[in-house]
Amino acid sequence: MDREQNPQETCPEGRLSSPTKQQDGRPVVDPSTYIPYFFAAINNALSRGASRIYLEKFNIGIVEWRVVSMLAIEPRIPAQRICEVISLDKAATSRALRQLQQNDYLGFKSSERDPRRKIWWLNDRGYELHDNILRVALGREQNLIRGIDPENLEVFLNVMRKMRDNVVDLEN
Amino acid sequence: MDREQNPQETCPEGRLSSPTKQQDGRPVVDPSTYIPYFFAAINNALSRGASRIYLEKFNIGIVEWRVVSMLAIEPRIPAQRICEVISLDKAATSRALRQLQQNDYLGFKSSERDPRRKIWWLNDRGYELHDNILRVALGREQNLIRGIDPENLEVFLNVMRKMRDNVVDLEN
DNA sequence: AGAAATGAGTTGACAAGACAACTCGTGATG
DNA sequence: CATCACGAGTTGTCTTGTCAACTCATTTCT
Numbered sequence: 085m086d087r088e089q090n091p092q093e094t095c096p097e098g099r100l101s102s103p104t105k106q107q108d109g110r111p112v113v114d115p116s117t118y119i120p121y122f123f124a125a126i127n128n129a130l131s132r133g134a135s136r137i138y139l140e141k142f143n144i145g146i147v148e149w150r151v152v153s154m155l156a157i158e159p160r161i162p163a164q165r166i167c168e169v170i171s172l173d174k175a176a177t178s179r180a181l182r183q184l185q186q187n188d189y190l191g192f193k194s195s196e197r198d199p200r201r202k203i204w205w206l207n208d209r210g211y212e213l214h215d216n217i218l219r220v221a222l223g224r225e226q227n228l229i230r231g232i233d234p235e236n237l238e239v240f241l242n243v244m245r246k247m248r249d250n251v252v253d254l255e256n
Numbered sequence: 257m258d259r260e261q262n263p264q265e266t267c268p269e270g271r272l273s274s275p276t277k278q279q280d281g282r283p284v285v286d287p288s289t290y291i292p293y294f295f296a297a298i299n300n301a302l303s304r305g306a307s308r309i310y311l312e313k314f315n316i317g318i319v320e321w322r323v324v325s326m327l328a329i330e331p332r333i334p335a336q337r338i339c340e341v342i343s344l345d346k347a348a349t350s351r352a353l354r355q356l357q358q359n360d361y362l363g364f365k366s367s368e369r370d371p372r373r374k375i376w377w378l379n380d381r382g383y384e385l386h387d388n389i390l391r392v393a394l395g396r397e398q399n400l401i402r403g404i405d406p407e408n409l410e411v412f413l414n415v416m417r418k419m420r421d422n423v424v425d426l427e428n
Numbered sequence: 429a430g431a432a433a434t435g436a437g438t439t440g441a442c443a444a445g446a447c448a449a450c451t452c453g454t455g456a457t458g
Numbered sequence: 459c460a461t462c463a464c465g466a467g468t469t470g471t472c473t474t475g476t477c478a479a480c481t482c483a484t485t486t487c488t
Contacts, residue, residue, distance in 0.1 A: 100406045101413065103397055104390075110383070111390065112328040115341060119397055120302055121322070122416040125343040126423055127299035130292055132446065133427040135473065147474070150293070156284040163437070169287060171297040173476055178437060200436050200483060211282070218276075218283065225275055225291055227426050232418050234272045236411050241273065243412040244294040246404050251301040254399050304476065307443065319444070335467065345446055350467055372453060372466050 134224065142217060143187075147172065149217050151180045152189065152206065156214045159205040162195075166204075189213055306396065314389060315359075319344065321389050323352045324361065324378065328386045331377040334367075338376075361385055 103118040104111040115121050135146045144152070154166045163181060167174050181204060184190050189210035195201040206214060229237060275290040276283040287293050307318045316324075326338045335353060339346050353376060356362050361382035367373040378386060401409060 099401070100410050103394060107329060108331070110328070110387070112386075113325045113390065113393075115326075115329065116417065117413060119400060119413075119416075120306070120393070121342060122413075122420060123295065123299040123302060124322075126416070126419055127295040128343065128445070129423040129427045130295060131474075133423075134292070135446090139473085145473070150296075153285045154287075156282070157279060157287065159280070164435090170293060171300065174437065175439080175477080176475060178439085182438090198436075198484065200481095202437090214284075215282070218285065221285075221292070222275060224426075228291060228419055228422055229271070230422055232415055236415055238272050239408050239411040240415040241289060241291075241294075243404055243408055244291075244298065245288065247400055248294060248298055250400055250402055251298055251305075254396075255301045255305040300475070303444075307476090311443085317443070336465090346467065347447080347469075348445060350469085354468090370454065370466080374467090 130224075130228070134221070137220060137224075138217060141220070142213060144213065144217070145180075145183075147176050147180045148184055149221075151177060151184060152210060152214050152217070153221075155190070155204055155206045156211070160203050162201050162203055184210070302396075302400070306393070309392060309396075310389060313392070314385060316385065316389070317352075317355075319348050319352045320356055321393075323349060323356060324382060324386050324389065325393075327362070327376055327378045328383070328390075332375050334373055334375055356382070 101117050103114055105114040106112070113121070131146055134149075138144050138146060138149055142149075150170050150172060151166055154170050155161070158165065158169070163174060163177050166172060166177050166181075172180075181190070185192070189206060190204055191207045191210075192202045192204045195203065232240075273289050275286055277286040278284075285293070303318055306321070310316050310318060310321055314321075322342050322344060323338055326342050327333070330337065330341070335346065335349050338344060338349050338353075344352075353362070357364070361378060362376055363379045363382075364374045364376045367375065404412075
């Protein structure tokens with residue numbers, strides 16, 4: 085356990101376990117503690133699997149699903165609002181909306197004041213798609229948290245919220 | 257706070273806060289609790305920022321950085337081992353190794369038994385690159401965890417480890 | 429009112445990452 | 459020994475996601 089030695093020296097700002105360990109007298113990343121690698125590993129596996137299933141079963145990509153889920157959360161919103169809430173690029177949102185509209189999952193209305201601006205919502209087919217994918221998505225999330233103590237999951241969620249706020253501040 | 261009502265009914269398997277809430281009499285994703293959206297939002301922001309900085313400062317992509325970090329953790333390993341530890345596709349690993357080798361960051365030796373198989377390591381330039389990027393990467397991780405209680409961060413890491421094990425079981 | 433700045437959305441190009449088909453060498457089986 | 463299966467790595471192609479340049483309509487400033 086060479087990564088546990090002397091935490092108060094190796095770990096910045098009171099952090100308990102260090103993101104690095106020593107290798108040949110040099111600090112290197114500790115893959116079991118360095119956070120960005122966890123995010124990459126878990127997120128890539130998750131979205132890889134989701135993409136495969138949603139494309140197979142529903143002929144819908146992950147981006148389209150996220151837009152659909154957002155239109156169910158807040159019906160009658162413009163593209164901009166979708167970008168804001170699910171942290172999606174406006175280019176991706178634009179393409180997803182067009183594809184969903186071509187497949188007849190959406191209704192929309194142009195704003196009178198600004199014809200560029202459109203308000204979007206799910207039509208009946210869209211809601212049916214939403215309910216079907218949501219069932220699969222919740223099952224997948226259930227598998228993800230299997231064996232995790234509920235109290236710890238709450239702590240985890242609070243840390244995730246704080247990290248999301250941090251990255252929004254830092255990267256944008 | 258409509259997502260807190262009746263947790264013991266709405267939340268499967270003893271989970272304390274539900275990944276869904278009600279909207280127009282229909283369950284929809286709650287973006288402040290549904291875990292895959294957190295992963296997507298945080299990971300995309302993180303790797304977007306990292307990619308931009310590493311390309312600017314070091315002319316190195318994120319995949320290359322991860323391979324470099326892995327060769328510092330375990331010198332003299334074959335491509336296969338890199339894929340295994342940092343959950344990287346063998347195609348991506350292959351391309352990253354070639355690019356790093358063309359830019360003279362690596363040393364290698366073909367196995368005598370099997371000339372397809374090569375053992376890779378960082379040369380002096382490679383280690384210099386590693387140390388420079390590591391400094392930036394740790395600073396970025398530091399910003400990510402700013403304001404998070406160290407005890408909670410430990411819980412978070414344990415949950416992440418469990419989730420990684422779960423996705424490995426489920427998606428592969 | 430006319431020019432400039434702003435803002436919504438579209439499009440093209442590219443990085444990250446994954447999958448599948450392929451090459452090529454090794455090792456197992458007849 | 460011939461063939462067959464396997465395994466390492468390469469390459470082509472696709473999805474996801476991002477950035478930057480662009481269009482076009484609105485709003486602001488003088």
